[in-house]
């Protein structure tokens with residue numbers, strides 16, 4: 001009888017184990033199942049299995065690209081990959097916005113890419129304590145936000161912080177913690193109230209300065225490595241009238257003297273937040289935007305320039321006018337002229353004329369929205385896969401910037417690099433920024449933004465890598481650093497020196513995402529030692 005009972009128990013146990021196993025096998029979809037059912041297809045019906053960024057230099061083979069249509073869909077995919085990665089060879093998810101980052105931030109080899117292009121709705125703005133916010137899905141471009149906020153219920157609103165132009169997604173901008181040309185606020189984190197995020201186990205959660213507060217500084221500036229940003233609530237200003245001022249200078253030293261004098265006499269903004277991290281009150285600085293352009297013609301190359309200051313005027317522009325940003329075509333003369341002008345500038349031709357036209361344009365930008373919407377599509381259209389336009393940026397303490405500029409000028413002259421833009425932006429010091437921040441806690445910095453095109457060849461690429469490493473070393477000698485969304489040309493040692501917080505960043509990453517659901521080539525190269 002006992003034997004029979006034991007036999008019965010064993011059979012039940014085997015059956016139970018088998019059915020639990022069967023059940024477990026079906027609580028997630030395999031990567032193959034996910035890709036075959038949800039992967040994007042080309043017009044000819046082929047599965048899309050490669051991706052590149054706007055620099056054309058980072059082509060990566062993928063398992064598939066998925067463009068989710070709902071938050072639930074993203075949550076499921078993330079949860080399934082998390083389950084899969086527990087017991088199988090890992091496959092990684094990367095997130096992609098408008099693909100303007102240029103250093104392998106949007107993909108990992110044979111990974112799955114989530115393209116956020118369908119999640120781009122923008123809610124109506126809301127007012128609390130007299131201050132405005134707007135909630136936007138992460139795939140929204142800044143121009144999508146402007147369409148909703150530029151005219152709303154008799155108000156005209158504008159972003160408090162935004163990168164300098166608009167064809168970038170909210171998720172991409174937040175994930176590099178980008179900055180624009182605003183005087184007061186530095187990087188975009190300073191204008192974010194809250195986020196909705198999908199964590200590596202698929203959980204959908206709120207993140208703010210007071211809710212899951214540690215995640216706030218990991219996810220913003222986190223290069224998609226801690227979770228998927230689904231939406232963000234962003235702080236706004238009214239569309240203030242501005243008074244443009246352009247003051248020519250004859251040397252970087254003269255610019256720093258002008259700037260130092262201006263900084264002495266200019267109060268900074270102040271911000272008070274409530275216990276939920278929402279804005280309670282704010283006083284504005286008299287200056288809204290502040291930047292400079294450096295001359296690129298032969299005579300004044302990186303020596304002369306123009307200092308631009310945009311002061312608040314009383315009143316708000318209710319028209320909500322934004323600059324249009326069309327791709328060049330025969331039917332849009334202005335875009336076509338900008339495109340041809342930029343095409344010549346990249347060759348070092350008619351540079352003075354192009355810079356004069358740029359100056360004329362900047363001096364007419366007399367509202368916050370206008371300054372946030374400079375046309376850039378005709379410029380982006382000049383780039384091609386045999387001559388891409390590339391960007392670099394270095395952050396240097398204000399008083400030491402002339403030394404950096406003088407060095408860079410020699411580097412570019414010696415290497416025959418033709419710059420199509422060189423500008424300076426003010427980055428105020430801050431101890432409230434993202435984990436992997438470029439903002440200094442102790443000193444105001446200037447960012448120098450450098451745009452150049454590269455004739456592609458093995459030699460030119462090797463040279464560019466060498467002179468980039470030289471510029472990075474120079475930035476260190478001046479107590480500065482370089483910006484991360486660009487090519488993987490700085491060495492690993494240079495990365496570690498520029499971002500000494502990298503170990504804490506990696507510690508949080510490994511603790512929060514033990515199954516390495518999220519990854520990309522930038523992470524693998526600089527933080528995880530895989531080429």
Ligand SMILES: Cc1cc2nc3c(=O)[nH]c(=O)nc-3n(C[C@H](O)[C@H](O)[C@H](O)COP(=O)(O)OP(=O)(O)OC[C@H]3O[C@@H](n4cnc5c(N)ncnc54)[C@H](O)[C@@H]3O)c2cc1C
Pocket residue numbers: 054094095096097098099100101102105106116138139163164165167168169170171172173174175176177178179180222223224225227228229230391485520
């Ligand atoms: C012409 C040009 C101008 C630029 N101007 C500026 C500027 O003014 N200021 C500045 O700071 N930078 C600037 N950059 C750098 C660029 O802003 C950043 O690379 C920015 O992230 C691009 O946004 P994107 O939508 O193209 O993001 P992508 O390049 O698609 O993605 C950037 C990063 O964000 C992650 N990501 C994207 N969406 C999400 C999401 N929803 N959730 C989680 N992670 C996500 C990606 O995985 C990736 O790591 C410029 C670059 C170019 C080429």
